[in-house]
Amino acid sequence: MNIGNKIRELRKQRGITQEQLATSIGISFQAVSKWENNIALPDISLAPILASYFGVTMDELFDFNLQEIEQEVERIADEAYKYRQSDPEQSRRILESGLRKYPENDILLNNLLYVIDYSGNPDEAIGIATKLIEKATDHGIKYDALRFLAYSYKAKGDMHSAKRAIEQIPEIYFTRLTEIAYVLNGSAKYEAAEKQKWVSFENLIQMMWHLAECFEEKGEYASAIGETEKALELIAIIGDSSTDTNYFYENYVNFFESQIARMTEKMQEAR
Secondary structure, three states, rough: OOOHHHHHHHHHHHHOOOHHHHHHHHOOOHHHHHOOOOOOOOOOOHHHHHHHHHHHHHHHOOOOOOOHHHHHHHHHHHHHHHOOOOOOHHHHHHHHHHHHOOOHHHHHHHHHHHOOOOOOOOHHHHHHHHHHHOOOOOOOHHHHHHHHHHHHHHOOOOHHHHHHHHOOOOOOOOOOOHHHHHOOHHHHHHHHHHHHHHHHHHHHHHHHHHHHHHHOOOHHHHHHHHHHHHHHHHHHHHHHOOOOOOHHHHHHHHHHHHHHHHHHHHHHHHH
């Protein structure tokens, strides 16, 4: 028995309409209709709500299909990730296709934030981020949404709302990856340390660029150029253009080199 049929059966047992079910769990009745007609599947985050509402276990509700849904969502997200940097529009098409099958899925919506042009269309990003902040049960997704909410408000020039969003993110000096690297051994330790290395590295060179921006704002062009040149030196040491991180390597190198040229020209004009 598929999920849609199970929901229809449970709803009829309780003698309620699609509209009543939708109102009770806070979604549109069109979504319920799509489930029951096997056009779309419920978001994973709705599983405990539906199970509680009908008084059944999640296994009973999803007839053991929950794990299959999670695996399919992960596959879609992984496929979209391949194009995130090289072809954001293709990545977006993959995610939107997934969302037609799994409406309102937190993981797919979270991935969608990464390929939306929040600078050019901040309201779209604000809508998705706000939705995730309100309903996501995963703290990582919620905090990620707050980041994009802040970026989008900044793009609109609403610095008060951007600051308010950022202030909701807790200050944490360790991650799950760092703790896995400290605690576990073998392949789990290696994979966590390798992934965290790249996360930390990218954060480091981004902060160096932000420092360069601060120097430039004060008219200290030599310091701004020096900080950017240090970031390029680090990329040359740690970056590896022969791996699947080459987009990361090339994009930052091109960006920093262009910024050095721009700031050098401004420094010469200021003399």
